[in-house]
Amino acid sequence: LMTFGAFVEYAPGREGLVHISEMEWRRVEKVEDVCKPGDVMKIKLIKIDDQGRFDFSRKALLPKPEGYVERPKHSRPSDARSSGDRKKVFSKRRRF
Numbered sequence: 001l002m003t004f005g006a007f008v009e010y011a012p013g014r015e016g017l018v019h020i021s022e023m024e025w026r027r028v029e030k031v032e033d034v035c036k037p038g039d040v041m042k043i044k045l046i047k048i049d050d051q052g053r054f055d056f057s058r059k060a061l062l063p064k065p066e067g068y069v070e071r072p073k074h075s076r077p078s079d080a081r082s083s084g085d086r087k088k089v090f091s092k093r094r095r096f
Helices: 085-091
Strands: 005-011 014-019 044-048 054-057
Touching: 005 054
Parallel strands: 014 054
Antiparallel strands: 005 014, 044 054
């Protein structure tokens, strides 16, 4: 178990990751709140990255809670860090 998720053995000698955000529909504060070493859980393969690593989801196999609303992903303009816009915004702050 790690702070960011749990490594699971899906076949003898083969491991993949269940990220903490893919464990439950609700926010999970600690991985230990959902699983502990040696637990068996049903998981679904959701991604194989360019390096051949497997990402799994437990949440994908659980029923979505009634009235659940997905939180929008935070997005930044791709050039926000490279431009001087951030400094300009902070320079306009006023002290109260």
